[in-house]
Amino acid sequence: MATANLIPYLTEEKIQQLNRAIGKKISEDYSTLLKTGEELLVVVTLKGALFFAADLLREITVPVRVDFVRLSSYGGGTKSSGTVRFLKDLEVPPGDQHVLIVDEIVDSGRTLNFLKDRISAANPRTVKICSLLSKPSRREIAVEIDYLGTEVEDRFVVGYGLDFDERYRNLKQIFELKS
Numbered sequence: 001m002a003t004a005n006l007i008p009y010l011t012e013e014k015i016q017q018l019n020r021a022i023g024k025k026i027s028e029d030y031s032t033l034l035k036t037g038e039e040l041l042v043v044v045t046l047k048g049a050l051f052f053a054a055d056l057l058r059e060i061t062v063p064v065r066v067d068f069v070r071l072s073s074y075g076g077g078t079k080s081s082g083t084v085r086f087l088k089d090l091e092v093p094p095g096d097q098h099v100l101i102v103d104e105i106v107d108s109g110r111t112l113n114f115l116k117d118r119i120s121a122a123n124p125r126t127v128k129i130c131s132l133l134s135k136p137s138r139r140e141i142a143v144e145i146d147y148l149g150t151e152v153e154d155r156f157v158v159g160y161g162l163d164f165d166e167r168y169r170n171l172k173q174i175f176e177l178k179s
């Protein structure tokens with residue numbers, strides 16, 4: 001695999017440091033919110049958030065249930081198609097639940113705006129959003145990110161779940177992809 005066009009952006013150590021900080025905050029916030037018998041329903045967006053969620057979930061100390069959704073986004077390129085749809089819907093009904101959506105990066109905001117709307121329509125008790133990365137300069141639709149790792153400038157990043165044409169997801173670090 002050619003790596004000449006991959007510029008280091010976030011180290012493995014930095015990513016895990018962010019995960020621990022977010023996990024701690026989520027655990028603290030929900031420990032007061034979740035009464036006996038209540039659990040947090042964590043909704044992970046496939047495929048990109050898989051690695052982030054796997055690490056983050058192990059930093060969360062409140063009881064969780066985990067579900068996955070898959071939404072259409074980029075196809076094979078680096079530009080959003082504009083429309084969002086479910087390729088795989090929730091399996092756990094979000095009604096009456098405390099829902100935490102976990103995504104790896106918020107770009108235009110379309111994906112999370114769509115997902116949050118859909119979950120909200122099912123009358124959950126609460127819905128919050130967690131994302132490892134955010135590109136605020138690319139936002140087209142406002143999205144409130146309740147738990148954020150760090151902001152990214154307008155650049156295309158890969159690794160740690162983030163892909164370009166399904167490649168690079170398994171890299172332990174996050175890199176900027178130069179075309």
Ligand code: IMP
Nearest residue numbers: 048080106107108109110111156157162
């Ligand atoms: P949005 O709907 O435009 O916010 O895009 C969300 C999705 O686009 C993310 O969950 C990623 O799957 C993908 N995406 C956005 N920016 C990047 C990037 O820099 N690298 C890889 N995937 C990205």
Ligand code: MG
Nearest residue numbers: 045048049104
């Ligand atoms: Mg994603």
